[in-house]
Amino acid sequence: MATPTPRVRVPATAKAGELIEIKTLISHEMESGQRKDSSGKVVPRKIINKFTATFNGKPVFEADWNPAISANPYQSFFYKASETGEFTFTWKDDDGSEYTAKNKLTVG
Amino acid sequence: MIMKPVEPTRRETFALAAIAGLAAFLAPKMVFADEGMVAAEIKKLYGDKKLESGKVKLDVPEIAENGLVVPINVEVESPMTEKDYVKAVHVFADGNPLPGVVSYKFTPSSGKAAASTRMRLAQTQNIVCIAEMSNGTLHTTKANIKVTIGGCGG
Numbered sequence A: 001m002a003t004p005t006p007r008v009r010v011p012a013t014a015k016a017g018e019l020i021e022i023k024t025l026i027s028h029e030m031e032s033g034q035r036k037d038s039s040g041k042v043v044p045r046k047i048i049n050k051f052t053a054t055f056n057g058k059p060v061f062e063a064d065w066n067p068a069i070s071a072n073p074y075q076s077f078f079y080k081a082s083e084t085g086e087f088t089f090t091w092k093d094d095d096g097s098e099y100t101a102k103n104k105l106t107v108g
Numbered sequence B: 001m002i003m004k005p006v007e008p009t010r011r012e013t014f015a016l017a018a019i020a021g022l023a024a025f026l027a028p029k030m031v032f033a034d035e036g037m038v039a040a041e042i043k044k045l046y047g048d049k050k051l052e053s054g055k056v057k058l059d060v061p062e063i064a065e066n067g068l069v070v071p072i073n074v075e076v077e078s079p080m081t082e083k084d085y086v087k088a089v090h091v092f093a094d095g096n097p098l099p100g101v102v103s104y105k106f107t108p109s110s111g112k113a114a115a116s117t118r119m120r121l122a123q124t125q126n127i128v129c130i131a132e133m134s135n136g137t138l139h140t141t142k143a144n145i146k147v148t149i150g151g152c153g154g
Helices: B010-026 B035-046
Strands: A006-009 A021-025 A048-055 A058-066 A075-078 A084-092 A098-107 B051-053 B055-060 B063-066 B070-076 B088-094 B100-106 B114-119 B125-133 B138-148
Touching: A006 A084, A006 A098, A021 A048, A021 A084, A021 A098, A048 A075, A058 A075, A058 B114, B035 B088, B035 B125, B055 B125, B055 B138, B070 B088, B070 B100, B070 B125, B070 B138, B088 B114, B100 B114
Parallel strands: B051 B138, B063 B138
Antiparallel strands: A006 A021, A021 A075, A048 A058, A048 A084, A058 B100, A075 B114, A084 A098, B055 B070, B070 B114, B088 B100, B088 B125, B125 B138
């Protein structure tokens, strides 16, 4: 499988106190561990089980995903802008790998 | 030549029925969660705490044509200040092989306790949503989704 590619949409600028919506998407098959292959064997589970968003190192939002989350998981959430800084988005895979994306936000 | 339709004998009928029964028994059955399992998950998280209604808004389609991708948007009414905010939101499905769907953790900097994602649903079922407030109270809501094609890889 190709390396999962995260895609994030964050506004570049915001006013202080403004509520912004952050939309994220990552390419991942999210193998549920429920499917069987053609020979009848269960396909082992391999999903992204955790998504976290931090701003300047402080936690903003976290989602624990179960196998019931669709392939190429989408997640949107909100953030109240207060200062200029950088978002770090992290996706944690069942196999231990981590995928990250960073986005700057300027508050003016 | 006229072929006489072959009627199965009584013995054959019994044999066929037995084979069908055995096949149904041996066929890999998909085990689904039920309301009891969802209740057990909630109990595991919060014990016997009282669940209040209201405040939680679950936005899901009434009918999902494709069970593989069902949009779900959860919103909880809260001022989202340091003193009063939504700590966590858990979503469960009572007709999937596993009851858990997603668990969110919010912080006051979230500004608004709302999040959307997309989930898989194996069949027509109820979605249960629990929100934990910073003062410890729990709010819940439920929605039924009719699924036309199940999203279980079948």
